[in-house]
Amino acid sequence: SSIHTLLKQLPKCEHHIHLEGALSPQLLFQLAEKNTITLPQDDEAFKTPESLLERYERFTSLDDFLGYYYIGMSALITASDFEALAWDYFQHASADGVHHAEVFFDPQAHTSRNVAYPTVIQGFQAACERAEKELGITTILTACYLRHLPPAESLEMFQSPEVQESYRNGTVKGIGLDSSEMNFPPHLFEDLYRGAKELGLRRTAHAGEEGPVSYISSALTILNAERIDHGIQLAQDDVLLKQIADQGTLLTVCPLSNVVLRCVKSVSEVPIRKFLDHGVKFSLNSDDPAYFGGHILDNYCAVHDAFELSVSEWESVCRAGIEGSWCSEERKTEML
Ligand code: ADE
């Protein structure tokens, strides 16, 4: 319909996409074969790309998904594997009308299986350069730290010479916090976020996806996060909601992810209308497109089907996404 044409044409920014979550079952099997990586034999889901995709329709929680997500990325070994993965994502993003993409990756999930950090960076950086040149998409790489691992390990990673170099030379501009949320509160990572702020890095954190709304306030006050990833539990606390609206903090909302991981029963339960009515800024994002059955435009369409935003509301969602991006002011002006 014409609204879907409009949604495609709007100048979209994506702020919440894990590149490892863009690994399609097809590419996963192809890379596993090339790299002679054995996939779990005791799980029927790993028989074929088709059976794996079917299993992705039956996630029961964030942790159920993460089990598959960490096995999937075990197929990624060489710089060209990481480049192929990111390039696959950028092509989808371009087809969906993304102008600017701020993409997450999980360094610890690769170094822990002896894939060197510079290998990961080399592949992703090559895809980012190609996306800028061939697709006109500007990009920012953000390194997420895994909250289910000991905070000391995240600090060790952060302080390692290769990681420091990628921050110093501007290849990686931000940090995030992801993986299992429940029982891993933000305050555990206070030292990491202090270090990132001292280096002048941008800071975001997953909070209020499955976890309580108190994780959102501590991500803001203890971690000094500039953005909140997901943040849907904010609807439970009207005082904090008003504060976040007043501050203009951007939430990076991922509606299809929330349904597939059972944080909500349907897209209509994502508090989009409440956020709009109270002036809470948010962008719409795919999170892990290969696992959750859709890219960014599918998320826009699902929100439209559930909430029927007006054209001017859609324009203001995209404007909030541009203004809340971490690109240069010059680039923002180009997109507005
Ligand atoms: N890692 C990849 N996707 C994630 C999500 N939705 N929440 C937490 N960690 C993740």
Ligand code: ZN
């Ligand atoms: Zn996420």
